[in-house]
Amino acid sequence: MAKSTTLYVCQSCGASFSKWAGKCEACGSWNSLVEETAAAVPKGLSGKRGKGVDFVGLDAPIPEAIRRATGIAEFDRVTGGGLVRGSALLVGGDPGIGKSTLLLQVVAALGNVKPALSCAYISGEEAxxxxxxRARRLGLSNAGAQLAAATSLRDIIASLDRSDPPDVVVIDSIQTMYLDSLDSAPGTVAQVxxxxxxxxxxxxxxxxxxxxxGHVTKEGQIAGPRVLEHMVDTVLYFEGERGHQFRILRSVKNRFGPANEIGVFEMTDGGLHEVPNPSALFLAERRGNVSGATVFxxxxxxxxxxxxxxxxxxxxxxxxxxxxxxxxxxxxxAMVLAVLETRCDLALAGNEVYLNIAGGLKINEPAADCAVAMALVSALSNRPVPEDVxxxxxxxLSGEIRMVAxxxxxxxxxxxxxxxxxxxxxxPQLRDKGGTGKAARPTAAIEGLQAVEIGHLQDLVDWLYNESRSLSLESPAISSAAAGAGRRS
Structure with missing residues (x-):
């Protein structure tokens, strides 16, 4: 009989140790080691021979991928055009953000497409x-989905492992499922x-x-082992602030479509509603002629x-x-503030700085540097940025403005x-490798939109100073920066 060993597994990163410790040496989290019993694993394969695997060439014909659109345009955009047959998707988000509501609406929408898909919704957290x-409150009572409340994985597999399984299966949530062959509690690394x-x-x-x-930790990462995100085909994060009605569905991994795609929803009493034009919605409450605000x-x-x-x-x-x-x-x-102080002679070190992206959206791309710098200069000098800019x-770090994609x-x-x-x-005016003398293609002109090209951060400061000269009082900080513009080559 195989001898079982006791291990202490970190619930944050999945690392295992032979002794308990207050701090995980792998990820640095405190009080995350939980005792688990694991059966001894044989060191090598036994003498039994496997059946082998079949190989095909790269040019072999492939069956057409069966992708079904849900009818919810924002959800289909994030998933790359719809759900692919045989795929596994992981949806994570903060408690109460609307994960269950979103998937219930997706299941109901799939039941209304033609031909309709059979869907099963298995809840481990609710009866x-x-x-x-919830379905009655959202007006989804007529959807043809089948509901069940179960946490035993053995029972769930017995219901799904048949010749005519449902087309779509929702597990809410993976942290509540348990396998009776493991001694650990539901939600632990081994169980998940x-x-x-x-x-x-x-x-x-x-x-x-x-x-x-999937549940998330206080840092916003999906709880459980990191290998869970590697096992699935698509990882979606459902984001949003409690004080805002907007919800962002973001794709961080997608084997069947583009990653980093977002879908925007609005949370209402009747559930989640799509926002086809998020730019107009994020700028709906914008007020002009206010210093410290700019559009990115x-x-x-x-x-x-x-x-x-x-x-x-x-x-x-x-x-x-x-x-x-x-x-x-x-x-x-901190980097933008340092460049403004060093390259543009702006006095920001003795001031408190508050920065906010209106609407609850999170920006991850460096292309927002100039918009942040413009908002900071506008707030410091009390000069509003024109509404149409x-x-x-x-x-x-030298103050130059770099191209973005x-x-x-x-x-x-x-x-x-x-x-x-x-x-x-x-x-950038660069010549091609062939020496034909052709310059790099400049930014394409858009009808009705004037593009003002800037090469240095000082040009951004000077433009705001010259634009608002007749509307604002003279600012010592901006004046010194404008005076220093002649020192640049």
Whole structure:
């Protein structure tokens, strides 16, 4: 009989140790080691021979991928056009953000497409009556989905491992499932890894779509072993702030479509509603002629999104001024502040700085550097940025403005929403390798939109100073920066 050993497994990263410790040496988390019993594993394969695997060439004919659209355009955009047969998707998000509501609406939409798909919704956290009440509140009582409340993986596999399984299966959530062959409690690393592996195996063999709901830690990462995200085909994060009605469905991994794509929803009393034009919605409450606010043209996956960047700069009575950031990288803000101080002679060290991305959206791309710098300069000098101006560009440590990807799509989206001017990075005049003398293609012109190219951060400061000279009082900080512009080559 195989001898069992006791291991202490970290619930944050999955690392195992022979002795308990207060701190995990692998990831540094405290009080995360839990005792688990694991059966001894043989060191090598036995004498039994395997059946072998079949190999095919790269040019062999492949069957057409069966992808079914759900009818929810924002969800289909994030998944790459719909759900692929035999795929496994993992949806994570904060408690109460709307994961169960989203998947219940997806299941109901799949039951209304033609031909309709058979769907099974298995809840490990709620009773069947609770799911029915939510469906009734959302007006989805007529959907043809089958509901069940179960946590035993053995019972669930017995219901799904048949010749005619459902087309779509939702497991809410993977942390509540347990395998009775393991001694650990539900939600531990061993249980989550083993249950997910069994569900994915049966989904691949029977050809149904598997949707897994995953809990997240306080850092916002999906709870359980990191290998869980490697096992599935698609990882979706459902983001949003409790104080905002907007919800962002973001794809961080997708084997059947583009990654980093987003879908925007609005949470209402009747459930989640799609937002086909998020730029207009994020800018709906924008007020003009306010210092410290500018519009950034960003890219989320393949979609251009316009959002407002707000900054507030105020004198600080403390020796160490506060820096507060919502929706952006705090390290990136520290870099932009240092470049403004060093390259543009702006006095920001003794001021408190607050930065916010309006609407609850999180920006991860460096193209927002120029928009943040413009908002900071506007807040410091009390000079409003004109309402019809958008800004984007990456800032280098020497103060240069670097090119960003997909500039034409950003400008095109801004032109659709009525913006007339754009501060964009200067096109580099480089010759081709053949020596024909052709310059690099400049930023494409958009009808009705004037592109103002800037090559240095000082040009951004000078442009705002000259633009608002007749509307604002003279600012010592801006005046000194403008005076120093002649020192640049």
């Amino acid at each position: 069947v009556e609770q799911v029915q009440l 890894r083993s249950c997910a592996a069994e569900l994915i195996r049966i989904a691949k063999s029977r050809g149904f779509v598997l949707l897994l709901v 043209a960003g890219m989320e996956g393949t979609r251009p999104v316009l959002m407002e960047v707000q900054a507030l700069v105020s004198p600080s009575p403390m020796s160490t001024p506060r820096r507060a950031v919502v929706g952006w990288d705090s390290n990136r803000l 958008i800004v984007f560009g990456e800032i280098g 997909q500039a034409e799509q950003r400008l095109r989206e801004a032109g659709k929403l009525g913006f007339r001017r754009a501060l964009v990075p200067q096109s």
